[in-house]
Amino acid sequence: MNFSLQKGVAAVEMTILLPFMLLLVFATGELGRFLFQYNTLTKLVRDAGLYLGAHADTRQTSNLPYPLIDAECGNCISETKNLLIYGKTSGGTDPLLKGLSAADINISEIPVGSRRLVISVSYNWQPILGEKLTTFGLGNEVDLSFNLKTNYAVTAL
Template sequence: MSSSLTKHRGLAAIEFVLISPLIIVFIAICADIGNLLVEYQSLNKAVRNGARFAVTEIYGTATAVDIAPISEIQNVVVYGTSSGGTEPILEGLTPEAVTVTAPTSIDTTLVVTAVYTYSPTFLTIPFLDIPMTIDFTASAVMETGI
């Protein structure tokens, strides 16, 4: 019996050493997927706020095709304020990545769209040099008139 125990001594430590890199990779992937979902939700929320700002921040007598200035809408999406800022809500998001389709007399819907490139923690797959960036596109539609 004692010879059987001495043969298995240290086997658990060797198994742990062999499996621990795989466990660490799985934990990192789970954390990165969580970060991806948070950034995607932040982009969607920013675009919704921009669309809402476009149709509510109109002063004076407004018609169904009047919206806030496009540069201010872009600033709300990127920086969170109409006056602009220095630090975007999402790192790498620029006002140029935000497009605003203004309403017309025929179609009174406003569309705000933003494109954002997500860069995960692991920028490439090891030894393959395959980039892992993902392009997110978020859109929000608002009616400007009745």
């Protein structure tokens, strides 16, 4: 076989395989990023839950105020949300997870009167390379974004 012909065959093979190899590399990177962000979200919810459990009952009574609002617990709700979003109770400008906001967080006592506080977070994860995967006219685009949900329950001290 001619040496120049072998170079041409290798170039054709590389041209055919390169898109698949790049897809594998980028998909692996996105999966790693997804796992990192989900891990970060669960850690933030856990830390916020521990903070809330220690600060929810400023009156030291057997029942928590109902409804549990900032005015009744020394701003524990807004401080917990700030801790979850920014990593500190005083707030900030850049959330630790892009797109996470106070509207994504729900704090409630379930069941009422149990002193069991549940923090629920619904976070819309977005891939770096775009929200939709094109099918090049062979069908509908595939939506790559999805919702991460996590909950943490803690008993108020």
